[in-house]
Amino acid sequence: MSAAAQIGDLSFVHQGAGLPALDHVSLLVPAGESTALLGPSGAGKTTLLAVLDGRLRGWRGRVSVLGAPLHPDQAPPRGSRPDVGFVFQEFALVERATVLRNVLNGRLGRMSPLRAALGSPLPYDLEVARAALADCGIADLAERRVDSLSGGQRQRVAIARCLAQEPRLILADEPVSNLDPARAAEILTLLTGVARARGATVLFSSHQPDLARRFADRIVGMRDGRIAFDVAVGDLSDVAITDLYRETTALQVIGLRAVT
Amino acid sequence: MRSRGFGSFAAGALVAGAVLWSFATTDVELSRLLSAGPRIADFLGRMVPPDPTVMNEIVKGSAETLRIAILGSLGAVLLSVPLGILASETMVSPALYRPVRTLLAFIRAIPLILVAMLMVGAVGLGPLPGIIAVAFHATGMLAKFYAEAIDGVSRAPIAALESAGAGSLAQLRYAIWPQMAPVVARDTIFRFELNLRESLILGIVGAGGIGFYIQTYVRSFQYDKAASVTLAVIAMVIAIEAINVALRRRFA
Numbered sequence A: 001m002s003a004a005a006q007i008g009d010l011s012f013v014h015q016g017a018g019l020p021a022l023d024h025v026s027l028l029v030p031a032g033e034s035t036a037l038l039g040p041s042g043a044g045k046t047t048l049l050a051v052l053d054g055r056l057r058g059w060r061g062r063v064s065v066l067g068a069p070l071h072p073d074q075a076p077p078r079g080s081r082p083d084v085g086f087v088f089q090e091f092a093l094v095e096r097a098t099v100l101r102n103v104l105n106g107r108l109g110r111m112s113p114l115r116a117a118l119g120s121p122l123p124y125d126l127e128v129a130r131a132a133l134a135d136c137g138i139a140d141l142a143e144r145r146v147d148s149l150s151g152g153q154r155q156r157v158a159i160a161r162c163l164a165q166e167p168r169l170i171l172a173d174e175p176v177s178n179l180d181p182a183r184a185a186e187i188l189t190l191l192t193g194v195a196r197a198r199g200a201t202v203l204f205s206s207h208q209p210d211l212a213r214r215f216a217d218r219i220v221g222m223r224d225g226r227i228a229f230d231v232a233v234g235d236l237s238d239v240a241i242t243d244l245y246r247e248t249t250a251l252q253v254i255g256l257r258a259v260t
Numbered sequence B: 001m002r003s004r005g006f007g008s009f010a011a012g013a014l015v016a017g018a019v020l021w022s023f024a025t026t027d028v029e030l031s032r033l034l035s036a037g038p039r040i041a042d043f044l045g046r047m048v049p050p051d052p053t054v055m056n057e058i059v060k061g062s063a064e065t066l067r068i069a070i071l072g073s074l075g076a077v078l079l080s081v082p083l084g085i086l087a088s089e090t091m092v093s094p095a096l097y098r099p100v101r102t103l104l105a106f107i108r109a110i111p112l113i114l115v116a117m118l119m120v121g122a123v124g125l126g127p128l129p130g131i132i133a134v135a136f137h138a139t140g141m142l143a144k145f146y147a148e149a150i151d152g153v154s155r156a157p158i159a160a161l162e163s164a165g166a167g168s169l170a171q172l173r174y175a176i177w178p179q180m181a182p183v184v185a186r187d188t189i190f191r192f193e194l195n196l197r198e199s200l201i202l203g204i205v206g207a208g209g210i211g212f213y214i215q216t217y218v219r220s221f222q223y224d225k226a227a228s229v230t231l232a233v234i235a236m237v238i239a240i241e242a243i244n245v246a247l248r249r250r251f252a
Helices: A045-052 A078-083 A099-105 A113-118 A123-135 A151-164 A181-198 A209-215 A238-244 B002-025 B030-047 B052-086 B094-109 B112-123 B127-151 B156-163 B168-199 B211-219 B223-250
Strands: A003-012 A022-030 A034-038 A060-065 A084-087 A169-172 A201-206 A218-223 A226-232
Touching: A003 A045, A003 A201, A022 A045, A022 A201, A022 A226, A034 A045, A034 A181, A034 A209, A045 A060, A045 A169, A045 A201, A078 A084, A084 A151, A084 B156, A099 A123, A099 A151, A099 B168, A113 B168, A123 A151, A151 A181, A169 A181, A181 A201, A181 A209, A201 A209, A218 A238, A226 A238, B030 B223, B052 B094, B052 B127, B052 B168, B052 B211, B052 B223, B094 B127, B112 B127, B127 B168, B156 B168, B168 B223, B211 B223
Parallel strands: A034 A201, A034 A218, A084 A169, A169 A201
Antiparallel strands: A003 A022, A003 A060, A218 A226
């Protein structure tokens, strides 16, 4: 089994925080599958995804993404960044720009820096962007401004922007937690479907066990910055989920967790 | 309850005392106020009909006021871009933006007409002191607005472009500037409107523009001519307001 990402003994403490957000995490994300990061708020899911996306500095451990090791204190080389796509919980779109412009923003990393900053997209960039829009079912929204769209439509734009990067690994941080249940299922169907069609790996986080079970091949449970379990979806027991979401005890709140 | 009652009593006494003090020390007598009625009527009577022969002066004065407002606003924009960056919480450290913000508050506190008088003393009569005064005075507000436009930019789209591999120039062009541009345009137009309004009276202290003619005609008792110029000023203010309302709708 080849790995899209390999994590060894990864720890990270947010500035000013006492407890680590990630506490000696080791994980292998298999290539070509959909993996769900499941766990309560504050489990470290967002932090883990940000490390894999190369946006966090100052972590400790060993991380390699798509075969290339990441440096804890340096941004990844610009040329490798489009290979890893990211879908944000809050969509992270430029509200006043059109849908097409937002999707073309996903191409900026594939252009020369000069063309990206000063020029206009090449016909090929437009072609890729239009194909991404079509795959996400929003070709007819291309000229609309994002601030006129609904939440579900916005997340489709964000996924189209991610696809326009032509990524091999798609990271998605709580991509559906701002959406109603019907919309959430639609978006996850879309995300895992386009990824499978393009042979890309998906790692998405969620705090909803039913969605994780329905859309992931593999489920990784996280709690308090650690991996609680890492199983194929068929092997996931209800007991494991109940334990993942158990109430935090008073002792853990005051920080004795590190001792146990 | 007791202290609150005392508080209201003290506030009432303070207001009453302030009013009585103002009457006692100002030359406001009831008889003079009543006898002023006919004189005001006479004054207003001499303003009608407005004298239309001063059209040339009106056009010349309005054009100069417009030029003062345009060049003064340009100066304010040029000063406000660097000062706005230096006053921004997200761009520089507190050790820098705090003193810069204090400086801007200080500039805002000086009335335009006072700056204009000082500038007339420094560089002489004409539109130049008016332009300098408008640029200086407007910077106090515009640089603060620019700083707020910078601080209001949402980080998320910038992170998304960074994640996609866009360089910092591309991030500026496609994530930062599109968020700032409408705010900057709206604030600049708003400040230009204020500059135009405020420069209408600069001529009274000799700093150029249409105000010069109002002052000249009032001082030489040519009230019909002063009335024409006043009407022109009112018309300009209404026109500016209408244009600004239309522009603001575009940047909503």
